[in-house]
Amino acid sequence: MGAAIRAMLLRDLRLIWRKRGDALQPVLFALLVVVLFALGIDTHSGAMAQAAPAVIWLAALLSGLLALDALFRGDAEDGSLEQWLLSPQPLAMLVAVRVFTHWMTTALPIIVVSPLLGELLHLPHAQLPMLIGSLLLGTPLLSLIGAVVAALTVGIRRAGALLALIALPLYVPILVFGAGSVVAAAQGLDASGALLILAAMLAMSLVVAPVVAAIALRIGWR
């Protein structure tokens, strides 16, 4: 099992490295969403700064959503997925490794540039640590729950919008606690509760989501 994890990790890291240009796409997309929002709003009214946490969270979420389709699709199309399904290794473990590398290439870069995004939207600096903290706890959750949806739709050829429709209701709690915690902190309320709940959800998802996604994969792949 250790060998399998090592092989999967090495494989994904190599693939990321060979296509390192693609890894920039999610962060560029998030940046564009933020810029477009800033262009569409009256920047001097203060509404922008108030909307900033919601917009940055929305940007991270939408860009993760766009990337979600690629989570298993490539492996499904070239037959790698079939080999996973036939492998004696626990499928949930393979899924977990895949989700981890996917999070690293899609969500982590956005977290890294989130101070920049905050600056663009005039987010008060005091809220930045809260924003980063909530993203760090929330985005893995997005990836884990997204994996279940991606697995269910892996057999459908052009799943884009359907994927979004299915995933977004499931994303609501994450967004509510994630962006909500920043808003709460801005109002001087105690936001640690929201972060704790996010952490608890993350801990649970880490255990449950790969297993559920593995079941969904067996259902979704004809």
Added chain:
Amino acid sequence: MGAAIRAMLLRDLRLIWRKRGDALQPVLFALLVVVLFALGIDTHSGAMAQAAPAVIWLAALLSGLLALDALFRGDAEDGSLEQWLLSPQPLAMLVAVRVFTHWMTTALPIIVVSPLLGELLHLPHAQLPMLIGSLLLGTPLLSLIGAVVAALTVGIRRAGALLALIALPLYVPILVFGAGSVVAAAQGLDASGALLILAAMLAMSLVVAPVVAAIALRIGWR
């Protein structure tokens, strides 16, 4: 040529009717963006209403962007596109018909529900006519300009994110004048200038974009 237009229109309308469930997806996606934004922001602070035009425009734009890949992709994959390229009919005309039906199924439904979206974000009722007007002028522009980008990337297998990256900068002026006109009207400024510019851009694109997209198609399709 009349026969060809008729054949293309009939074809697209039949296809839309056979897959009428899919026609709901863009409008659902726009609705989801709005819902997520509302969930992420403090809904009672007034910032939501101020950001409403930008968010609704962003929602229309992103959902159009998601649908853009399907503009020529299906026809490319099943070989219909090759037949268009070989047909004695002017390609620009076929493209124009395709863009028109695509706009009707992706953008028009969003315009139809835009009062609902405005209501969800507590957009002041007085701004609604301006919002609808700007969407009516702006979304065909999005489709026309998007068609050029979709044509250029039609040969690339998973173009989703790339398409977004190329298209979004081109969309900036449309968004600026579109959402900007609503904001200006809200501040009591004269917004007819922005609308006029949008109308002028639309008139020009109606003539130029199909031709450019046709050239791009010949380049993009190996």
Added chain:
Amino acid sequence: MSHPSEPALLSVHGLGFSRNDETIFSSLHFTVARGEALLVQGGNGVGKTTLLRVLAGLLPADSGELRMDGGDLDHARRAAAFAYLGHLPGHKGDLTASENLEVSCGLLGRRPDRRIEAALDRVGLSGYDDQLARHLSAGQKKRLSLARLWLSPAPLWLLDEPYANLDLDGIELVNQLIRAHLDDGGTALVTTHGAYAAPPVRTRQLLMARAP
């Protein structure tokens, strides 16, 4: 190659194509006259498909000249003269067989003496008019493409492996269609691996091989 007395429907001089600076073929010469077929033969990957796509104008040639009936071959003439049957079927899965043919007649034109129902009959698809194309089997899809060809007014058929996916009946059907088309004064360029029967008509052969 010898030149027939009648002016060749299509004549190709010094045609060359390369992809990423890898030459697929270069300085290809051949002519095809009305009433005869050209068999393009060669192993996997020698460039048969590429040649047909270049002729159809789907890929840009690097060099060379194409002439039709002795005149230049511009885009409009090419579009009116060529009908192409490639690896992709070119049907919408969510339209029925006859709706698909309606579309292609609208786009590509229709021989005035041929009707959609008769064409479906001709290729052995009678009774399948209102079956969605995506519910047809691979062989039936191929037959639908053949019906499109049969309806088209173009004199020059470019057929890329028309025999693939078809059973023995289907192979016979292709040969019959080609023969009838040639008897009408048309021409066909047919690629094949050589494993299938050639149509029983006057043929020339173009043997392609990998450039060393």
Added chain:
Amino acid sequence: MSHPSEPALLSVHGLGFSRNDETIFSSLHFTVARGEALLVQGGNGVGKTTLLRVLAGLLPADSGELRMDGGDLDHARRAAAFAYLGHLPGHKGDLTASENLEVSCGLLGRRPDRRIEAALDRVGLSGYDDQLARHLSAGQKKRLSLARLWLSPAPLWLLDEPYANLDLDGIELVNQLIRAHLDDGGTALVTTHGAYAAPPVRTRQLLMARAP
């Protein structure tokens, strides 16, 4: 079918599968013993691929029972015993040939007596270790899949049209690999249209035909 004296490696009783309530096959019975191959034959669309995918567990059977070495076939035993070569290559185009084999050895296990370089050699890909899989030709990709099979410790090979895409050398290679595998006490289920040479080993045949 007669039952051999040794317990069959795989025995199948009353296997049935249907898709959208269209029965693809029903109540299929057969057994395969160690050291013999089963040729699954039949025309286009009779369900050969489907049968192999059901056996591999990629599709759920509607009815029927599978037994291995006389015991029940649960998920873990199936995963350890079956190696599958389907229509999809199962390689990442952006990994090299040997990196791809490393991955599959990690996931599917490796016979202790076989090494990656030796396997590449065996299938005629020596010298291509560092070539990206997407730069291999169709036939070479097939050979890479064969190397994966060769490295796998599974005794039961499910080969879906292993001869497709291969030239004469390649067909001979498949036959050699199957023969060696059977000599080692393994078993192979091979689907084919019947147009290619069968491997020169003890074989049973399963002839499938369309249900009326």
Added chain:
Amino acid sequence: MHPLVRWFHQLGSPPYFDRFAARWAPWCHGIGAVAMAIALWLALFRVPADYQQGDAFRILYVHVPMAWMSMAVYLGMAIYAAIALVWRIKLAEILAMACAPIGALYTAVTLATGSIWGKPMWGTWWDWDPRLTTELLLLFLYLGVIGLYAAIEDRRQAARAAGFLAVVGVVLLPIIKFSVTWWNSLHQGSTISLTGPSHMDASMQLPLWLMVIGIHAWFVGALLARARADNLRREIGKAWIAETA
């Protein structure tokens, strides 16, 4: 075999189910129509206007039963889906998938009637109140199930995938509800509270309960009819349909 078990197996046979549904659906519809007609008549013409809300309070008689049903139907769908997933019973798949469009419709009606009620009561069609938000998300969940079921070609696989989503959704529903409530309480107290008529007069209660009974019967009828349609669609081309047609 126990007669009940045997009956259940029989019910699973498509022709038998077709006959069963064709026989009983009209009865359910009939009972539902009568009960609802009486309830509507009472609610519109017999119940006195509320002293606070005036006539607007009459919307309760359509809004509340629909709101309850929207959730009950989801639960039913998830239960059928779970049965289908565990025991692979085809009839359970069909019933689960027949629940989805009905539930979506009831949810949409809840949202619409609630909005219409909200305009005169709160002065706005919509507010991001937790109850309203969760109802909207419930609609999205229904639409996701319907969309997934429609997107997969193989009907049984489609039913299994969509059923799986329904079951996952039921696990998440309380979390969504809880999160939205929690989030809302972060801000200043909501200006809105759904003040139910806690001390309802018996004469005001009767139409409500009649309505609830009626809508349940109607739902069962609709479920049977929709399941019958799906059952027929899956069996097109089988001999028994030609015989019954």
Added chain:
Amino acid sequence: MNYQGYVIAAYAIFMLAILWDWLAPKLQIARARREAKLRARRDATRKGEVHS
């Protein structure tokens, strides 16, 4: 205050939905029936001809 419009709108939506709930499956059943009949007829014509 006169809320009649709102009440009528809400009840109308309810009635329409209920009606649709009754009508939709009826239409679906009819369509399935028709399709089955068409299919049967088509299969009959197909069986008539010599099949490949």
